[in-house]
Amino acid sequence: MRPLQWISPSLFALTAFSAVPEPGTAQVVQGHEYEVEAVETGSQIYASRCAVCHGSNGDQIAGVDLRHGQVTQAASETKLRQAIRGGNLDAGMPQFNLPPDQLDALVAFIQAGMDVGGTAVGIGSPAQGMTLFEGEAGCTRCHSANGRRAGLAPDLSDIGDRRDAEYLQRTLLDPSGAMLPINRPVTAVTDDGRTIRGRRLNEDTYTVQIVDDEGRLRSLIKADLHEFEVSTESPMPSVEGRLNPRQVADLIAYLLSLQGAR
Amino acid sequence: MKTWARLALSLLALLHVGDLGAQVTFERILDSDAEPENWLTFGGSYTGQRYSLLNGISLDNVEDLELKWIYQNRVAGLWEATPLVVDGIMYLTQRPNDVLALDAATGRVFWNYRHRPSSDTRVCCGSNNRGVAIHGQTLFMGTLDARLIALDATTGKEVWNIDVADARLGYSITMAPLVVKDMVVIGTGGGEYGIRGFIAAYDVDTGEEIWRFKTIPEPGEPGNETWEGDDWIYGGASVWLTGSYDPELNLMYWGIGNPGPDWNPDQRPGDNLYSESVVALDADTGELEWYFQFTPNDGYDYDAVQVPVLVDGEWGGEPRSMMISANRNGYFYVLDRATGEFLLGRPFVKVNWASGLDENGRPVQTPQPPGEPTWPGNQGATNWFPPAFSPRTGLFYVSVWDSYAVIYRREADEYVAGELFTGGRFRTLAPVPDAPGINVGRPGPINNWTDAVGHGVTMAIDPQTGEAAWRFEQFDVTDSGMLTTASDLLFTGGREGYFYALDAATGEELWRANLGGSIVMAPITYAVDGKQYVTVISGNMMATFGLRE
Numbered sequence: 051m052r053p054l055q056w057i058s059p060s061l062f063a064l065t066a067f068s069a070v071p072e073p074g075t076a077q078v079v080q081g082h083e084y085e086v087e088a089v090e091t092g093s094q095i096y097a098s099r100c101a102v103c104h105g106s107n108g109d110q111i112a113g114v115d116l117r118h119g120q121v122t123q124a125a126s127e128t129k130l131r132q133a134i135r136g137g138n139l140d141a142g143m144p145q146f147n148l149p150p151d152q153l154d155a156l157v158a159f160i161q162a163g164m165d166v167g168g169t170a171v172g173i174g175s176p177a178q179g180m181t182l183f184e185g186e187a188g189c190t191r192c193h194s195a196n197g198r199r200a201g202l203a204p205d206l207s208d209i210g211d212r213r214d215a216e217y218l219q220r221t222l223l224d225p226s227g228a229m230l231p232i233n234r235p236v237t238a239v240t241d242d243g244r245t246i247r248g249r250r251l252n253e254d255t256y257t258v259q260i261v262d263d264e265g266r267l268r269s270l271i272k273a274d275l276h277e278f279e280v281s282t283e284s285p286m287p288s289v290e291g292r293l294n295p296r297q298v299a300d301l302i303a304y305l306l307s308l309q310g311a312r
Numbered sequence: 313m314k315t316w317a318r319l320a321l322s323l324l325a326l327l328h329v330g331d332l333g334a335q336v337t338f339e340r341i342l343d344s345d346a347e348p349e350n351w352l353t354f355g356g357s358y359t360g361q362r363y364s365l366l367n368g369i370s371l372d373n374v375e376d377l378e379l380k381w382i383y384q385n386r387v388a389g390l391w392e393a394t395p396l397v398v399d400g401i402m403y404l405t406q407r408p409n410d411v412l413a414l415d416a417a418t419g420r421v422f423w424n425y426r427h428r429p430s431s432d433t434r435v436c437c438g439s440n441n442r443g444v445a446i447h448g449q450t451l452f453m454g455t456l457d458a459r460l461i462a463l464d465a466t467t468g469k470e471v472w473n474i475d476v477a478d479a480r481l482g483y484s485i486t487m488a489p490l491v492v493k494d495m496v497v498i499g500t501g502g503g504e505y506g507i508r509g510f511i512a513a514y515d516v517d518t519g520e521e522i523w524r525f526k527t528i529p530e531p532g533e534p535g536n537e538t539w540e541g542d543d544w545i546y547g548g549a550s551v552w553l554t555g556s557y558d559p560e561l562n563l564m565y566w567g568i569g570n571p572g573p574d575w576n577p578d579q580r581p582g583d584n585l586y587s588e589s590v591v592a593l594d595a596d597t598g599e600l601e602w603y604f605q606f607t608p609n610d611g612y613d614y615d616a617v618q619v620p621v622l623v624d625g626e627w628g629g630e631p632r633s634m635m636i637s638a639n640r641n642g643y644f645y646v647l648d649r650a651t652g653e654f655l656l657g658r659p660f661v662k663v664n665w666a667s668g669l670d671e672n673g674r675p676v677q678t679p680q681p682p683g684e685p686t687w688p689g690n691q692g693a694t695n696w697f698p699p700a701f702s703p704r705t706g707l708f709y710v711s712v713w714d715s716y717a718v719i720y721r722r723e724a725d726e727y728v729a730g731e732l733f734t735g736g737r738f739r740t741l742a743p744v745p746d747a748p749g750i751n752v753g754r755p756g757p758i759n760n761w762t763d764a765v766g767h768g769v770t771m772a773i774d775p776q777t778g779e780a781a782w783r784f785e786q787f788d789v790t791d792s793g794m795l796t797t798a799s800d801l802l803f804t805g806g807r808e809g810y811f812y813a814l815d816a817a818t819g820e821e822l823w824r825a826n827l828g829g830s831i832v833m834a835p836i837t838y839a840v841d842g843k844q845y846v847t848v849i850s851g852n853m854m855a856t857f858g859l860r861e
Contacts, residue, residue, distance in 0.1 A: 095722070097721075097723075097736070097737030098723070098725060098734050098735075098737065102437060102504060102732065103436070103437060103438070103751075103752065105751045106738070106739040107746065107748060107749065107757060109748060110749075110751035110752070110753070110755050111753075113350070137431075140438070142407075142408075142440075143523035144433060145431065145434075146731075147730075147731075156382075174469040217745075217746055220745070227744060228744055228745075228746075229744060230746070230748075230760070231744070231760075231761065231762040231765065232748075232760040232761075232762055245690055250762075251758070252757070252758045252759060252760075253759060253762060253763075253785040253787055254787050254788065254808040254810075255785070256810075290597065
């Protein structure tokens, strides 16, 4: 987890999103503390050595998501080091004989969630955040978490494992601006006049897979549709003006605590 | 029986068996049109057209295609190989460096040769191999650890096995070799490791080197002045796709890859010859006859390795020998293949790294300010996937990535032997931060970048104008190669796992099968006992189709 820090009356200023922590600030992940300089150095090594195959988000190899700790043979930091040094030729990964300081930096960057500026977001109380999540903020009207099933919006049971604080803050304040293209709302009208609304889960040339507004998985054949529209407007309202900065920080803390079934 | 008599008889027996085997002479490959039931070389013929004279499967009966057999492998990762078919036997490679011989009618395996690449192997972009070449009774495969291996086509046993280059420095081989005369010719990858690329020809019988063309000239040689200082030593210019060959001109054509470091052209001022060029080499000596550079001082990794497709026809009312290619940099080119003269160049996607080409085909470069997107993106407007050309329709077919851009960041990089040497980073232009970007291959069954980040087009380009005659749109990007036939069919696929037969003249979809895995190779066609088959690889499965009987 990242440290609980409160930075910012300027929390609501979008420009603050790019704020970088003070030099020397550390990120703490699973009991390890990574210096910001190492994380930054690691990001440069990653960009030049790893991104060619793993992609800038670390998720371009099947079954591997470096940002979120899904690494085939590297459940621990030690194994991550072994994987980098030893390679995996069958999968096409070469050996990287990095000098020790570079290896440390690369490991720091990956373990820190590939997030160079990860501490610039206010993170409050998870307990108060949970109260908000289930009450005043109204999140459970659409989102589910920890098995509490709701409607159309993505399940958040492991959102803290998949997203960082900065991303969560951006989504809360500007839902449409942060919505991933795959999650865009779909409206389809069938040839017999029925309207189907839902959230996109997958799409190809001929079909689109959605979860509809009643929570059902549906696969639609585009050729059978009279109308098919994909919107870039998120149905989620912004919390800006509804919650104060401390409440937003509490909500982020709660969302980060949602790590999925382990 | 006396020993000498037994020996003589054994020798006679050996000679006899040899006569029965597949003797693929140079003349047979030259005249591949005379035996369309076979697929004798990577591009189907020396032209690289991937145009088959088989017409049993036609516009009228293509709907009757059905699955005949499947071969599955257990190797993860992209499978980009083109199989060869010789007299009913298919020769196929699979990761990392396996060769298989299969019965082309049933898919059953005769033998499986395995080469385990050395642990020194360094490959930038996956343990790819794109196929074998054949001469006489011998198959040739380049390996990830930069070896060239000759195998007996009947037994699958090694005949010879040589070092082509030092894998510890990042040299690797992923392309199918090209056999010309009594030579097997190959180039090496490694453009992300600061190698110095080359193309080399070896004696098919002994593996002895006959000639070597270095893709970066050294001091004293013409072209070295396009590099400063020692930049040429680590300048890349790899060769990782198979070339083509014109027997009348006795010239080979090879596409050359990116200069190193990839994304920081400031670090290597000059045109950086012969990176991002096509070179025409004398087949007997390897001497350079002419070159044409598509992207001087490239800062975008626009490898110009795409198979040069050789086409004969009229240009401006006069007969011409031409070379055509759709380049990763977004421009479609027509050159005179005897002289290298630039005849035509037109963008086939949105391009903003150049504002156009001058009268000699040299781009007027317009580098984007830091933080601004460049079209096309790093994976290019097209890439390794082999295109096709039909002399009947006069159209060139290619898989294209459309509406795809990346934002580059140049960074100084220091050459360290055997380490990646790429000079910066890039990220895909996406509508929101953190959205997944398109990369080499698809990480799973969900297209989570969607068309908001880029999509695929099967494009038919008229070489006379450089304009699209038709477009067949796909939701995801496509890395599929092309196959076209004398019955005016075009076979291709995409990342979504659909395998298509299109009308080559119009682009109309005639038939498709959902095979479920990405198609990242070019389908082939062949015939056994008079029955035509079409073979495609999708994911970890090779599927062969034929007409319902």
